[in-house]
Every structure is written in C-alpha cells, then in structure tokens.
Amino acid sequence: MVQAEGMAGRRNRGRSVAAGVVTTIAVGLGLLVSTGAAGAQPQLPPIAPEELVRSVLSAPNPGPFNGTVELQNGLGLPALPELPQAGNGTSTARIWSGGEDRGRVALPTDSGERTLVSDGTTFWAWNSADRTVVRRPIDQAARQEDRPADPTAAATRAIEQLRATSTVAVDGTAEVAGRDAYELVLTPAPTERTLLREVRVAVDAEKRMPLRLTVLSTGSPDPALRVGFTELTFGPQDPALFTFTPPPGATVTDAPARGPQEGPERTTVGDGWDRVVIARRPADATTTPSPDAPDLSSVGSPVSGPWGSGRLITSTVGTAIVTDDGRLAAGAVPEQVVTEALSR
Amino acid sequence: MTALDTGVPKAAPFTRLLAAEVRWVLRRPRTLVMLGLFALIPVLIAIGVRVADRQAGPGRGLIGAVAGNGLVLPVAAMTVALGLLLPLAVAMAAADAIAGEAAAGTLRGLLLAPVGRLRLVVVKASGVLVVAAAAVLALAVVGVLAGLLVVGGPPGQLVTLSGSTIGTTEALGRVTLVALWTVGQLAAVGAVALAVSAFTEHPLVVLAAVLGGLIIFGVLGAIPALDWLQPVLLTSGWTAGVDALRDPMPLDGLADATLRALWYLAAGAAVVVLRMLRRDA
Numbered sequence: 001m002v003q004a005e006g007m008a009g010r011r012n013r014g015r016s017v018a019a020g021v022v023t024t025i026a027v028g029l030g031l032l033v034s035t036g037a038a039g040a041q042p043q044l045p046p047i048a049p050e051e052l053v054r055s056v057l058s059a060p061n062p063g064p065f066n067g068t069v070e071l072q073n074g075l076g077l078p079a080l081p082e083l084p085q086a087g088n089g090t091s092t093a094r095i096w097s098g099g100e101d102r103g104r105v106a107l108p109t110d111s112g113e114r115t116l117v118s119d120g121t122t123f124w125a126w127n128s129a130d131r132t133v134v135r136r137p138i139d140q141a142a143r144q145e146d147r148p149a150d151p152t153a154a155a156t157r158a159i160e161q162l163r164a165t166s167t168v169a170v171d172g173t174a175e176v177a178g179r180d181a182y183e184l185v186l187t188p189a190p191t192e193r194t195l196l197r198e199v200r201v202a203v204d205a206e207k208r209m210p211l212r213l214t215v216l217s218t219g220s221p222d223p224a225l226r227v228g229f230t231e232l233t234f235g236p237q238d239p240a241l242f243t244f245t246p247p248p249g250a251t252v253t254d255a256p257a258r259g260p261q262e263g264p265e266r267t268t269v270g271d272g273w274d275r276v277v278i279a280r281r282p283a284d285a286t287t288t289p290s291p292d293a294p295d296l297s298s299v300g301s302p303v304s305g306p307w308g309s310g311r312l313i314t315s316t317v318g319t320a321i322v323t324d325d326g327r328l329a330a331g332a333v334p335e336q337v338v339t340e341a342l343s344r
Numbered sequence: 345m346t347a348l349d350t351g352v353p354k355a356a357p358f359t360r361l362l363a364a365e366v367r368w369v370l371r372r373p374r375t376l377v378m379l380g381l382f383a384l385i386p387v388l389i390a391i392g393v394r395v396a397d398r399q400a401g402p403g404r405g406l407i408g409a410v411a412g413n414g415l416v417l418p419v420a421a422m423t424v425a426l427g428l429l430l431p432l433a434v435a436m437a438a439a440d441a442i443a444g445e446a447a448a449g450t451l452r453g454l455l456l457a458p459v460g461r462l463r464l465v466v467v468k469a470s471g472v473l474v475v476a477a478a479a480v481l482a483l484a485v486v487g488v489l490a491g492l493l494v495v496g497g498p499p500g501q502l503v504t505l506s507g508s509t510i511g512t513t514e515a516l517g518r519v520t521l522v523a524l525w526t527v528g529q530l531a532a533v534g535a536v537a538l539a540v541s542a543f544t545e546h547p548l549v550v551l552a553a554v555l556g557g558l559i560i561f562g563v564l565g566a567i568p569a570l571d572w573l574q575p576v577l578l579t580s581g582w583t584a585g586v587d588a589l590r591d592p593m594p595l596d597g598l599a600d601a602t603l604r605a606l607w608y609l610a611a612g613a614a615v616v617v618l619r620m621l622r623r624d625a
Contacts, residue, residue: 112405126507244507247509248498
C-alpha cells in the first residue's frame with residue numbers, strides 16, 4: 001500500500017516535471033519569436049541606380065528627427081581604451097537632429113555615456129567617465145564652403161566618378177527602422193585592387209536619406225561593418241536637447257576651432273577603390289598628439305621595407321601603416337598596395 | 345442547524361492567511377539579518393566612495409559616478425546588488441516557502457488544511473515578493489539617505505550620465521522607477537525559485553539551482569558567439585537600471601527586461617501551480 005502510494009506519487013511528479021518542461025520550452029520559443037521579427041521586403045516603384053544616387057546627393061535636409069543607430073563592427077580592430085566602439089561587437093548610439101547644425105549624439109556604455117551636443121555655434125563633448133567637457137566653437141564659414149553650390153551638378157559629377165571604377169545597381173528593397181528603403185549596391189570593378197567586395201546603402205524611399213550602410217569584404221560572408229538606424233522618427237524635437245550646460249563638478253577645456261586648412265597634409269595615390277591616402281603629421285604635432293585623436297602607438301605589428309619601417313594595422317576592410325618618420329598611409333587595400341604607395 | 349455544525353470547517357479569509365504568512369516571513373531572524381545587511385550595502389559604498397574621492401578624482405564605472413553625486417548611490421546600489429545578492433535573498437525566501445516547509449514536515453499540514461492549493465501558492469508567492477520588495481526598499485531608502493548625508497553632491501541636483509542635471513523630485517522618481525523595476529526582475533527570479541522549491545524537500549537545492557542558473561546565464565551572456573541567446577537570458581537586461589541615470593531616459597532597455605521577466609514569471613508560476621495542484625499531501 002505504501003509502495004503503491006509511492007509509485008503513484010512518483011508518476012504524478014513525473015507528469016508535473018513533463019508539464020513544467022513543456023511550459024518552459026513553450027515560453028522559451030515565445031521569447032525567441034517575440035524578439036526576432038524578420039524584416040519584410042516592401043513593394044516600391046522601380047528606380048534607376050543613377051537616379052537614386054542623384055536624388056540622395058541632392059536631397060533636401062530631412063528635417064528634425066530622432067533615432068537609434070546600431071553599429072555592428074566586424075573590422076577586426078583592437079578595442080581602444082578611449083574608443084570601445086572600435087573593437088568587434090555591437091554598440092548603439094542615440095541621435096537627435098534639430099536641423100540647422102543642431103544635434104545631439106549619446107554613446108552609452110554599460111556604466112557611462114559620452115554625449116556630443118552641437119547647439120549651432122558651439123560643439124560640446126561630455127565624457128561621464130572622467131566628467132570632462134570639451135568645448136569647441138563651430139566655424140560657420142567653413143561649413144558653408146563644404147556645401148556644393150549646385151547639388152545636381154555635383155551629383156552628376158559624383159556618378160561619373162563612381163561609374164569609372166564601380167558598378168552601381170539597385171538590388172531590391174528593404175525595411176530599415178520601419179521605413180521603406182531601396183538597396184543601393186556599389187561593387188568595385190574587377191581591376192580594382194581592394195579588400196572590399198560590396199558596399200550596400202539602404203536609402204529611404206521618401207526622404208532619400210541613407211538609413212543603413214553595410215560593408216562586405218572579400219573572403220567573409222558576414223558584413224565587416226554595418227551601421228544603420230534601428231529606430232527613426234521624423235518630427236519636431238525638444239529644443240532643450242540641443243543645449244548643453246556643463247554640470248557642477250565638470251572640468252571644461254576649450255579646443256581651438258577646426259579650420260578647413262588645418263590638420264595634416266594629405267596626398268593620395270591611385271584612385272577609386274584602391275586609393276591610398278598618405279598623411280604626414282605636422283612636425284610640431286609629433287611630440288604632442290592631439291587630445292581627441294586615439295593613441296595608436298600600442299596598436300599593430302612592426303613592419304619594414306624599402307620605404308622605411310613602421311607599424312602595420314590590418315582590418316577586414318583596409319590596411320594602414322604608421323611609419324616611424326610620422327607618415328600614415330591607409331586604404332581599403334591589401335598591404336602590398338599600401339607599401340607600393342609609400343615607396344613611390 | 346447551521347452550516348457550522350455540518351463538520352466541514354469554514355475556509356479562513358484570504359487576507360488573514362496573507363497577513364499570517366507575511367508576519368511569519370518578516371519575523372524570521374534570518375530575514376531581518378538579511379534586510380539589515382542590505383541596508384548596510386549603500387552605507388559601505390558611500391563610505392568607500394567618500395574615502396576614495398578624497399585621495400583621487402572620480403573613479404571609473406558606476407561606483408565612480410557616485411562620487412560627489414549622492415543621488416546616484418541608490419541606483420548604483422540596486423544595480424550592484426541585483427547581480428547576485430538580491431537573487432540570493434529571493435532564492436532563500438523561496439526555498440523556505442515550500443521546500444523548507446516540506447523539510448520541516450509542516451507542508452503536509454498546509455496541504456491538508458482547508459485552503460485551496462492555488463490560494464496556498466499565491467500566499468507563498470506573496471511572502472517571497474514581500475521579502476524582495478523589503479530588500480529593494482532597504483537599498484533604495486538607505487541609498488538615498490547615505491547618498492545625501494555621506495556622499496553629498498550638488499545641492500538638490502543629480503548629474504546624469506549624459507552630463508545634464510535633474511532636480512531632486514525627478515531624481516527620486518527615477519530611483520522609485522528603478523526600485524519597482526528591480527522588484528519586477530526579482531519576481532521572475534522568485535517564480536523560478538518557487539518552481540524549483542515545489543519539486544524538492546531540500547532548501548539548499550533551491551539556492552544551488554538559482555545561483556548556478558545565474559552563473560550559467562552570466563557565462564552564456566559573456567560568450568560573443570552566443571549573442572543570439574541574449575534575448576532569452578534573464579540576466580542580460582540587468583544593467584538597464586543604469587538607463588535611469590541617462591537624460592533623456594531611454595525606456596527600451598527597462599521595458600525589454602520587464603517583458604523578459606514576465607515570461608520567466610509566467611513559466612515559473614505555471615510550473616509551481618501545476619506541481620502544487622497535483623502534489624500528494
């Protein structure tokens with residue numbers, strides 16, 4: 001009798017365990033399904049790739065918006081202490097744009113945040129880790145010069161340049177951050193000596209604003225870099241977002257305005273996808289590196305050749321060599337192309 | 345003849361059962377000691393931050409953000425404790441609630457008593473929730489007091505991680521929100537712990553299961569190749585409390601974590617109820 005009761009109890013418990021396991025599996029599946037919704041391909045009127053590029057380059061300002069941008073980084077670079085976003089992984093940023101050079105970017109980390117605010121005349125950079133604020137006046141004149149006088153003509157010129165070295169195509173549609181978008185695909189011509197296989201840009205069908213950029217490199221099916229909106233809402237923004245008052249206890253430093261002519265002198269070797277940019281650090285800057293440039297002295301492996309010696313930094317999409325005599329050569333190319341450019 | 349004389353005992357009112365359970369849970373010396381220890385956490389952090397602050401500037405990380413910014417302390421204390429200590433407290437309460445009674449032989453009496461099994465589960469779950477809420481309340485209240493009195497900060501203000509300042513009222517509102525959210529996460533832990541508790545007579549098994557589960561979740565969450573598991577792991581949203589210190593406050597992280605906790609709560613509750621309804625006295 002006691003034994004029979006025990007058997008019944010055990011069977012009962014077994015049934016409960018089975019019910020529990022079934023419930024848990026059902027809940028687990030529910031969790032997976034509820035979080036992983038696949039994006040549909042919206043139906044949009046067909047468009048010629050040239051027309052799409054032209055409309056993007058000459059599109060008017062999309063107006064105020066806010067959104068969340070996600071960066072999926074597979075570049076294979078080491079994470080720098082000042083810039084954890086450089087390392088492989090996913091990071092997000094919250095973005096607000098008020099139009100007219102006003103904007104706010106929040107780069108959150110697990111226990112801190114960097115906030116960048118532009119109020120139209122001053123640029124503020126806040127770092128919660130050490131409670132510092134860097135303040136820099138915005139050079140309005142330089143900003144105006146950057147804008148082409150005739151957007152349509154500039155767009156036509158840009159397309160001609162693209163055509164010489166790449167294939168431009170529209171590869172269907174996509175849904176990005178809940179908005180309909182065209183997928184513009186740039187593929188390097190076979191003669192280009194580049195590490196890149198394809199660059200995809202999702203363009204908003206209505207506002208003609210790029211919503212997502214995907215960079216694919218040779219030899220990897222996964223994107224080397226994918227940056228795009230995961231949330232995007234157009235509409236007026238709270239003006240308070242575009243002001244910044246240094247909080248009590250913060251250290252404020254002033255940075256000089258960045259003029260258009262300042263910065264290292266640059267030369268380019270080659271054109272199109274296998275272009276290599278060579279920059280020479282100004283002589284006075286070799287001793288005191290710029291405070292907002294990340295320290296690269298510990299990155300890369302030593303390399304030498306007929307051009308001299310330096311450190312080689314490789315990633316899935318590009319190669320850079322920092323020479324010991326203060327030159328920096330970089331491009332979306334294999335190491336050989338960079339050393340050739342340096343030897344020239 | 346009245347109904348009382350038929351020999352069928354009349355069911356006790358639900359509120360009386362509930363009050364009895366809560367009184368029983370809160371009067372246990374181990375619960376009181378535990379609550380005292382939780383109240384000590386913010387005080388210790390406050391003293392540590394104060395001492396470190398005198399030697400050097402603000403440190404890194406969330407604790408570093410407390411320096412000279414006292415109202416951050418309750419949020420930091422709750423976030424730090426949510427990692428291991430608060431789930432441990434909840435697991436302890438859940439272990440006592442069913443497995444502990446089974447071990448002491450008193451569960452049989454409860455199961456035979458004229459109280460519905462469902463009511464019994466609700467009463468037991470409420471006891472666990474009360475412990476969770478009391479522990480979080482201790483952290484939050486002592487955190488605010490220690491933050492204001494020991495750490496200090498800009499008068500009547502909180503400097504957010506985004507570099508803006510918010511007033512005391514809004515800061516206290518955000519602390520309350522984080523406290524409620526934390527209790528919600530702990531309710532999920534408690535439901536799962538009660539589910540384990542319903543299947544064993546050994547309270548230690550419940551503690552081992554919950555702590556082991558937390559450690560396994562932590563390890564799984566730290567492996568980059570298992571990124572796709574993140575939305576399923578209860579612990580992966582547990583840093584979202586820090587979002588309350590950002591301005592404007594993002595609600596996505598807190599909402600996602602709450603949704604995830606609801607799934608765990610539903611699963612745990614379903615298992616407890618099924619097991620207790622079918623359990624032999």
